[in-house]
Amino acid sequence: MYFLHLLLGQRFSLCPGWYLIGHKYIESRTWQKLRLELTDDGGCGKISNDMDWYRVFAGVLLIVSVNGQSPWRWECDEGFCQKQRTTDETRNVSLSLSACRLFCSNYANLWPRPNGKMNIGHYLAKLNVNSIDVLGPAGDTPINERIRKAAARFKDVIDTKEVGGNRTSGGKSLEVKLQIRNPEILRLRLDLDEGYTLKVSETPDGRIQAIITANNYFGARHGLETLSQLIIYDDIRDEFQIVRDALIEDKPVYTYRGILLDTSRNYISVKTIKRVLEGMALSKLNTFHWHITDSHSFPYVSKSRPALSKLGAYSPRKVYTPEMIADIIEYGLVRGIRVLPEFDAPAHVGEGWQDTGFVTCFNQKPWYDYCVEPPCGQFDPTQEGLYDYLEGIYQDMIEQFSPDIFHMGGDEVSLTCWNTSSTIVQWMNETKGWGTDEEDFMRLWDVFQTKALERYEKKSGKEVPIIMWTSTLTKPEYIKRYLPSEKYIIQIWTTGTDHHVQELLDRDYRVIFSNYDALYLDCGVGGWVNDGQNWCSPYIGWQKVYSNSPKVMAGDKVHLALGAEAALWSEQVDDSTVDARLWPRAAAMAERLWAEPQETWRKAEQRMLVHRERLTKRGILAESLEPEWCMQNENNCPRLTKRGILAESLEPEWCMQNENNCPMYD
Template identity: 55%
Template sequence: MAFQISNRKYYVLTGIVILTCLITLTLTVSFIVSKTKDISIENPNHSISSPAKPVWKWQCEKNSCQKRRITDQDNDLAILSLPACRYFCSTSAGIWPIPTGEVSVGDRLIKVNYYSIDVVSNTSDTPINALVQEAIKEFKNDIKSSITSGINPGGLSVVVSLGISDTTTNRLTLDTPEGYSLKISDPGSSSIKVDIQAGTFFGARNGLQTLTQLIIYDNIRNEVQMPNSASITDKPAFAHRGIVLDTSRNFITTSALKRTIKAMGASKLNTFHWHLTDTHSFPYESASLPELHRIGAYDPSKVYTRQDVKDLVEYARVRGVKVVPEFDAPAHVGEGWQDTGYLVCLNAQPWQIYCVEPPCGQFDPTKEGLYDAIEDLYGDMLEQFEPDVFHMGGDEVTFKCWENTTSIVEWMRAKGWGTTDRDFVKLWNHFQSNALERLYKKAGREIPAIMWTSHLTTPEYLVESLPKDKYYIQVWSESDDDQIKQLLDNGYKIILSNSDALYMDCGFGSWVATGNNWCSPYIGWQKVYENNPSKIAGDKVHQVLGAEAALWTEQADSSSVDGRLWPRAAAMAEVLWSNASTGWEAAEHRFLAHRERLVLMGIDADAIEPEWCRQNEENCRTGSRFNV
């Protein structure tokens, strides 16, 4: 006889099964949530055990950390996490960039109570106190970002004292002292004392950044640790340590800009050179000339508003970074200027005749009204950025554009000029001298101007066009270019952005033709690290203000800017901070650890090698002592 069940009984049984499943699911979710709360670092009283007994330890062998199995015979103190091994095994406790003065660190790591790290300063009721308080928040957030699991309770409290001599300076300039001293006293029974002394807020912030790196997370014991003692004195070798980022070819979101600035602060770079506009778009909101961004932005949502700029400048200041605006002219202008009457050659074709990349566009220097418009634009930027220097661009002017503009040629002939290169240099000088005069007028002083290397910086025109007491020259040609020597021999101060080592956009496919882009191949971090200004400038290195890594964004946008810049720009950061004289091999382990640090801070820095190689140092490099 077949088994049968009534519809009524069927529905009852089905309901019971469903109810049972829901109860089971609810209990399961509750259990998972409770466990998730258990491992939160916001709960200081809960003891977190590792999900399984640790299998691996690291030990320092011949200045590198080697992965080894933990055995029953191991003393607990001998079981080192990888961060702890790097502290003991790396030069200068793994600090990046390596300090330039005394470095003495303790021989043991002490468990720290993460929830009891306090920073006090002598800046209350001073003009810089707000900056100091924001920097302290950043310091604590950076420590928190290194904690990858739970924290076991206990540990010593930490009290950090900030002593700042100059409590009024809140703007970074080329002359601002950035050095600091840091001392960790061997602790008593309850707390560890840290003393950071600096001349300015910016030096104190650098000291906090170093302390961030001395506080590590031990993922074997699930605890925060720091050395029992330390004494460090430190200051940068070069005053100008920067990144130039183009936000015109492709718009870069403010969140991506903030990630760049955060990584700069973590690496002790101090100058964000903002290439705001170009022929492709005009995304900057000018209060005086609002039609420029209304016409020239890619989209109304792709504009840097006045509030955006204010927020970014302050965000950068807290992280020890100044923002230097660039308005590139008389070339590299186009979108946004269509209705002004000051623009020629916009999107002229074939573009190869009129400019170096599409779309073309240059100012018409014969239009007197142009200088009023430029003056207004300078005024807006000076008011918002308050820079100690101003970047006027001035590169890649194409004389063919002017030569093919009838009104310009007629104006030149009326002055008795011809149409040779020297005559067009006169026209260019007419623009540059008028633009500089307007910059001075708005600044209320003779603010130093920066110009890219160009036709004007060749020996034939240099001294008469760009007086050395008015201009710094930023070099984008290759490191062996004769122009560098000529600039130095003529007494100019320079900033290096030599394309053979510091152009972060090199090594990708061409976007205007087949094959690779013009500055290929890709530049590895090792070449960036070997690009020392002392090697390039020799005995005139004192005329080198510093250097900038450059990212032009024809083939990069907000989704890729992190990986293009980082961690390679951090390699340059160490060279500029320490004037490193050793090769990249000696810095490799610290560099890889710093890349991991950036990733934990939320920077999408490119991977340099497989993680296995990072966990087994010196086993992967060609010619290493472990290779046959």
């Protein structure tokens, strides 16, 4: 008679297809010692549980007869996987790190952690990755093609879990059924339910079946993402494994979970933008806020106003054509992401507008007297032809993006810029009978905003929520007069503790948090208009991003908080540095917005390290958080400094093409 200890979730090699034969859960991660009786002919007998109880922490269970060559195995000790040396007594015993993490970690190593019911079984099955079927709703539905693309991506995500080696043959097939109640929903909305239910089980014929139920494609896609994280690659056995039993009911806390990427200060390639979208999909973020134009360059190719990109792009190759934009939009939608364009105005305009006559104080010197960074430039709201011109741009964006919300910018308007224009001042004095104090310039700004919005809604044919940044116009004394709360959403870029936040909430404005003290991911590098650090230093670690809670900042007005958005302004960012600046810090925000956890970042640290590995395996150059030693010896490391890999951009490309225009002189 042989007595063997079994390892949670691992295959018992003498009984093919068997993993954990049985267990009984008792208090505080304590397991019953199991006895497997083998028949004299080597067959598989029954389980006996009449032995004494003994205490082992979840996961400190053993597997028999494996072919792993590593001298190391892992044991779960109070929620952390610890590396142990294989001895003569344990030579036939091995637990891979990936399997240990799956069962030992809180929330089964999912990122973001589920916000609802979660029950993960303790069985693993060997998976045949060449036998995976993803089935959508029956019949010809509007989302069939999108499901096909999502299924292909799902298989690719699984495939990239393998690092070297050859796959062993065999394993169970996987059938994924997507049960979508409203397959006609093709676009995100602020009120859309992105929840899903995922059930994984084994069928009588030995297949693994995963059923994902959701109200729409976007929820089903999130379910696929979760399922992919329940599949591991066991590098000891050189095989893929899947959790055999699971039930998860999940949905996000906040409806707006975004990343802003500025592609004007420095051009960002389509390839890099797609990597951003891939990282967002892996982290269940749903809004790509595209700051596509600014005073530095105008890379957006407008069909109705082609001269803007012809004059305003850094080069004919550094543009975004309608075909490129359509590709990015579809790429995002497959991954559950809306692409939200921002046309920032009336400030932040310059290059491209030289021949229109609609811009004042363009590239005015010294720039720091007229704007926050070079080159300066603002629209002249008194020019009636401006609004016809804008109407064409709005029409192009509406046709291309079909936005359910639209961002009109509205930050960093310089009253000094307007005040130095004799045309504007004369119009204010003689036509309107106004003066030139702050309140009068707010009236001028209102003239622009009202007319611009009228032209947008004319081309849209409907009212959509408009997002604008916090600014002078959103001060308590102006906002209700000029920006009605039923129409405008305010994106907050001041600090999270700024009194402005509560003032907006008290006036019933819906808000999106991008407070720079936690969510401006370009902070903490050297300055580019002067020496020292940039204006929003210091560097913001992922821990602070994770701790940045809309619920805490909004208090009892949390129902007005739509969510949050991490911003990456590109003055000192280009293709070589986007990934490391965004990831994995943006993923920290993703879990905050999905689940609004009560636990601190310390409880999430090990899962964060695992998720960072997911990002890198998908080709995203995410910043390293700790030495790999810490990955293999969990809970043994202090926090370490961050390090980049590729050379960072020092300033906007505009400064290279306009030498000696950017330094700030005393």
